Amino acid sequence: MTASPNRRTPFYLLLVASLIVNFACTDKGSEKSAASGAPTDDDKIFYSIGVMAGMGIAEFELTEDEFAWVARGIHDAAMRQEIIASPEDHMTEIQEVYTARKARANAAEAKASADFLEKEAAAPGAVRSDSGLIMTVIKEGDGAQPQPTDEVKVNYHGTLRDGTVFDSSVERGTPAQFPLDRVIPCWSEALTKMRVGGKSRIVCPASIAYGSRGMGSIPGDAALVFEVELLEIVK
Numbered sequence: 001m002t003a004s005p006n007r008r009t010p011f012y013l014l015l016v017a018s019l020i021v022n023f024a025c026t027d028k029g030s031e032k033s034a035a036s037g038a039p040t041d042d043d044k045i046f047y048s049i050g051v052m053a054g055m056g057i058a059e060f061e062l063t064e065d066e067f068a069w070v071a072r073g074i075h076d077a078a079m080r081q082e083i084i085a086s087p088e089d090h091m092t093e094i095q096e097v098y099t100a101r102k103a104r105a106n107a108a109e110a111k112a113s114a115d116f117l118e119k120e121a122a123a124p125g126a127v128r129s130d131s132g133l134i135m136t137v138i139k140e141g142d143g144a145q146p147q148p149t150d151e152v153k154v155n156y157h158g159t160l161r162d163g164t165v166f167d168s169s170v171e172r173g174t175p176a177q178f179p180l181d182r183v184i185p186c187w188s189e190a191l192t193k194m195r196v197g198g199k200s201r202i203v204c205p206a207s208i209a210y211g212s213r214g215m216g217s218i219p220g221d222a223a224l225v226f227e228v229e230l231l232e233i234v235k
Contacts, residue, residue, distance in 0.1 A: 057070060059098065059105070060097065060098060061101045102220065105220070107221075109219045109220065110206070112161065113223035117132070117205055120225075121134050129189065131186075131207075132207060133189050133203070133208060134202070135202050138199040139229075141195030141198025143198075145192065145193075145195050145196075146192055150234075151179045151233070152177070152178065152179075153175050153231045153233075155229040156170070157169075157226065159226075160219075161222070175231055180192065184204070196231070199230070202226045203224070206220070
């Protein structure tokens with residue numbers, strides 16, 4: 001969980017995704033219908049390209065009609081057909097649409113997250129710090145307590161407020177290792193309150209997580225939930 005994710009430019013990702021599709025789909029003469037049935041291994045490769053394109057445009061919060069035009073643009077670029085509107089001519093408008101929809105989505109997420117945080121803070125055993133971090137001890141540790149600059153090894157399971165998993169070393173089957181001064185402030189604070197062998201549920205407001213920008217599948221202004229087990233202080 002890095003503290004400083006690279007700033008993303010979603011409309012740029014849209015263009016990159018379109019270029020990926022463009023290079024991947026070079027068979028101009030193909031008349032194959034839309035994908036159906038069980039995918040082959042090759043099908044999964046091209047489906048993954050589609051997922052990349054979709055992730056690049058997800059934050060535009062498209063309607064079905066708007067997506068139909070996006071899909072047509074990807075198709076025309078990928079199949080090297082005539083382009084009826086050039087991205088370079090509409091960069092300003094694309095940025096304006098993104099900014100407005102991002103702000104709208106963030107406002108809705110911020111309100112829902114605020115309600116969620118109040119509910120979490122009222123749960124039995126929950127303790128809220130001045131930063132807004134909410135911690136509930138699942139299992140007390142009996143080992144050493146890490147310092148802010150220590151490197152630690154942990155197992156964690158991270159979800160959005162609705163339970164959607166966005167990152168999990170538990171699911172990967174491999175503990176994570178990192179210095180506490182290079183992760184989001186929520187983690188730095190929470191782990192220094194724990195002892196080796198302990199496990200806690202930590203709830204992070206966006207202000208000490210990924211803020212209004214979000215990160216990957218994490219929306220802007222989103223509260224995050226982690227179950228974290230402190231395995232070791234790495235010397």
